[in-house]
Amino acid sequence: MGRSTLKSTASRCLRWLDDRTGLLWVLRHSLFHRVPVSAKWWYVFGSATMMFFAVQIASGIVLAMFYAPSAAQAYESLVYINQQVPSGWMLRAIHGWSSNAMCLMMLVHLAQVFLHGTYKYPRELTWIFGVCLCVLTLALAFTGQIMRWDADAYWGLGIGAAIVDRMPVVGNALRGIMLGGEQISGATLSRFFALHVFILPGTTVALIGLHLYSILRKGISEMPKAGEVVDPATYDKAYEARVHKTGVPFYPDAARRDMVFCGAALIVLVGIAAWYGPMGPGALPDPTIIEASPRPDGLFLWIFAALALLPPSSETALLLIGPPVGIALLALLPFIAPRGERAPSRRPLSVLSFGVVCTGIGVLTWLGMQSPWSPVMNAWTSTPVAPEFVERRSPLALQGALEFQFAQCRNCHAIGGTGGMRGPDLTEVATRLSWDQLVRQIQQGGGNMPAYGKTLSSAETHALVAFLSTLDGGRSRAQIPGAMESQSVSDAMPTAASTPLTSSSP
Helix, strand or coil: CCHHHHHHHHHHHHHHHHHHHCHHHHHHHHHHCEECCCCCHHHCHHHHHHHHHHHHHHHHHHHHCCCCCCCCCHHHHHHHHHHCCCCHHHHHHHHHHHHHHHHHHHHHHHHHHHHCCCCCCCCHHHHHHHHHHHHHHHHHHHHHHHHCCCHHHHHHHHHHHHHHHCCCCCHHHHHHHHHCCCCCCHHHHHHHHHHHHHHHHHHHHHHHHHHHHHHHHHCCCCCCCCCCEECCCCHHHHHHHHHHHHCEEHHHHHHHHHHHHHHHHHHHHHHHHHHHCCCCCCCCCCCCCCCCCCCCCHHHHHHHHHHHHCCHHHHHHHHHHHHHHHHHHHHHHHHHCCCEECCHHHCHHHHHHHHHHHHHHHHHHHHHHHCCCCCCCCHHHHCCCCHHHCCCCCHHHHHHHHHHHHCCHHHCCEECCEECCCCCCCCCHHHCCCHHHHHHHHHHCECCECCCCCCCCHHHHHHHHHHHCCCCCCCCCEECCCCCCEECCCCCCCCCCCCCCCCCCC
C-alpha cells in the first residue's frame, strides 16, 4: 500500500468520523475562533486551571492503582506509595501540590473575572458555571485531604459532621449520610473515596464542557476600558463587529500565551513537588487522643481560623447561613449588575469589596497558621526559659521558674516571645499586676485560665509569683510579702482595673 493510498484512507476515516461525531467541526471552532486582540496575559489563568486539573486526573488514575480505600489499609497504602513504589513519593507530591495550584488558579481566575466585570451581559451562564466549578474545585481539595486518613483527616471529618448536624430538622439524617453511620468508620472513607474519584471529577468535567461551550457561544470578553458601558441592547452587534474587524484566531495567537504560562507553571509545580515532597500522611488517626490539634491544608486555613474565632452564640447561624448566602450572591451577581461600566477604576465599590475580602482571608490564613487559640502542648518540656530570666535570681525565684514549667504554664503563656500564645505574654506582667493580684489570678483563674488553687500549694504559688515578678528586668522594686528579698513593682501600680493574667480567647 503506497503513501498516497494511506493518506486517502486516513482522510476517508476522518471524514467518516467527522460526519458521525462532528469532531473536526468542534476542533475547528475551538482552536480557530476569533478572540479580541486585547485578550492577553490576564486571560491565562483559566487555561492553567484546566491544565492542573488534567494533572490531577492523570496522577490520580495512577495513584488509584495503589491506594486501598479501606479504613484498615488506607494509611498503610500511602506509606507504601511513599516508600516502596518507584517515584511514588513524587507522584503523590505532584498530585497534592497540583490540587493546591488548581484551587489557587481557579480563585485568581474568578477574581480577575470579577474585577473586569466579565460576568455582565451576555456571559451570565459562563460566570455561573465558573462559580460552580470553583465550589467543586474546593470540594475536590477537601475530599483529597480526607483520602490521607490521618489525624487531620479524622478530626476534620468530625468537625464537618458536627457542622452538618447543626442543621435544623435534617441535620442528623445528613450527618448519617455523610458518615455512613453514627460515627466515622470505614463506610465514611468509602463514601468520600467515591466522591473524590468518581462523582466530583465527573461533575467537574461536565461543567468544564458547559463552561467552554458558553465561552465559544458568547466569546471572550475584551479588556475593560473606562467609558465603555455594557448595554444589552447594543452590545452583541458591537462586539461581533469588533472581533470580526480586529480579532485574532485563538490558535496560535492567544493559545501561545496559554502554552507558555502553563509550561512555566508546570515547571514550578514539579520543582515545588520535588523540594517539599508529598503532603502527609501525618499522625495516625486515634479517637482516644482528645488533645489533638488538627489543621486543614493551606487553602482552608482561613475557614479554620474563622470557625475558631466565631463567638459561640453566633456559630450555628453563621456556619449554616453564611456559605450558602455567599455562594448565592456570587451566582446571582450577573443579574444584580448586568450592565454598566466594567473598568475597575469606574467600579470603586467592587474593588473595595474585593480588597476587604482578600485582606480578611489573608489575616485569617495567617492566624490559622499561628493558631494562637491552641496551647503548645509540649512547650513545658521543649521550650526552655531564656538565661536572662534566671540569671542572678534568688532561690525562691528559681523554684518559681521550675513551677512555671512543671505546671505547664508555658503551654499557654510566652516569656520573651517564646511559648504558647493562648494567653498574654508574661514578660512584663509584674508591671501590670501587683503581687496579690498575681496570687489571686493563679489561685482563682479567670477567662479561659483554670484555677490552680487546688493544684499548687501556697509555697509553690508564692515561688511562681516571685519568678513572674522578676521578669520585668528589675525596673521597679517592692517587698515580697512573707519573703526576705526585694522584687519589682511599678510606682504607678494599677489596682482595681488591672489586666488579668490571661485574656479570654476563642
